[in-house]
Amino acid sequence: MHSIEAVIIAPLDGFNKRPSNATDEAIVSALSTSTEISRSGAEISLREVTKDTVRTICNLHVSESQKQFVAPNAVSIAEAHFTEEAWFRAIYADEVPVGFVMLWENPTEGRYFLWRFMIDERFQERGYGRRALELAIHHVKENSVAKELRLTYFKGDGSPQAFYEKMGFADTGKILDGEHEMMRAL
Ligand SMILES: CC(C)(COP(=O)(O)OP(=O)(O)OC[C@H]1O[C@@H](n2cnc3c(N)ncnc32)[C@H](O)[C@@H]1OP(=O)(O)O)[C@@H](O)C(=O)NCCC(=O)NCCS
Numbered sequence: 001m002h003s004i005e006a007v008i009i010a011p012l013d014g015f016n017k018r019p020s021n022a023t024d025e026a027i028v029s030a031l032s033t034s035t036e037i038s039r040s041g042a043e044i045s046l047r048e049v050t051k052d053t054v055r056t057i058c059n060l061h062v063s064e065s066q067k068q069f070v071a072p073n074a075v076s077i078a079e080a081h082f083t084e085e086a087w088f089r090a091i092y093a094d095e096v097p098v099g100f101v102m103l104w105e106n107p108t109e110g111r112y113f114l115w116r117f118m119i120d121e122r123f124q125e126r127g128y129g130r131r132a133l134e135l136a137i138h139h140v141k142e143n144s145v146a147k148e149l150r151l152t153y154f155k156g157d158g159s160p161q162a163f164y165e166k167m168g169f170a171d172t173g174k175i176l177d178g179e180h181e182m183m184r185a186l
Pocket of ligand 1: 062116117118119124125126127128131153154158160163166
């Protein structure tokens with residue numbers, strides 16, 4: 001999922017004014033949106049990225065063959081700071097940072113896109129991706145009247161298509177900038 005420009009209709013004219021002055025783990029923990037237990041037993045939470053954690057989150061990475069499917073977290077966080085509609089969180093398994101999720105969201109209009117999503121290669125296939133996506137969906141449902149969540153993905157070896165199908169997404173048949181669109185009703 002390299003870009004969302006093709007599906008954004010609203011002008012991206014604002015700066016992200018999200019405060020990032022949290023300084024310690026206690027605050028980070030208090031900022032968790034919610035938690036879920038993964039199949040490995042770890043508690044999965046979505047936490048704000050702070051000045052203390054940003055480097056760690058930027059260092060999370062997918063495998064060489066998966067790099068075609070998602071932008072590096074540093075690029076995503078940089079883009080988020082120039083996109084008012086961006087909402088992003090680090091994914092933690094207990095106290096270990098394991099991934100990153102970013103939405104493009106317009107709660108007023110109820111339009112939501114899963115923009116970036118990754119679990120570090122060292123932590124994949126443990127149920128963390130499933131739990132993290134459920135938490136992101138919980139965030140959407142909690143904050144808007146959105147009836148659907150959309151995303152785009154690239155096909156190819158190791159494509160996340162089957163993962164998203166398991167999560168209830170289905171292809172819409174649209175191709176945007178070479179990426180295939182999927183949608184899930186909420
Ligand atoms: C896609 C991704 C986020 C999945 O995270 P994960 O933590 O490995 O997924 P989970 O362990 O929660 O898997 C949930 C289910 O999906 C399946 N699954 C996960 N990745 C899959 C893939 N690439 N292809 C097919 N099935 C996959 C798992 O086997 C599991 O199936 P099960 O419930 O029947 O056991 C992770 O593989 C990743 O970061 N990939 C690289 C980046 C990427 O493609 N991001 C998406 C951009 S659009």
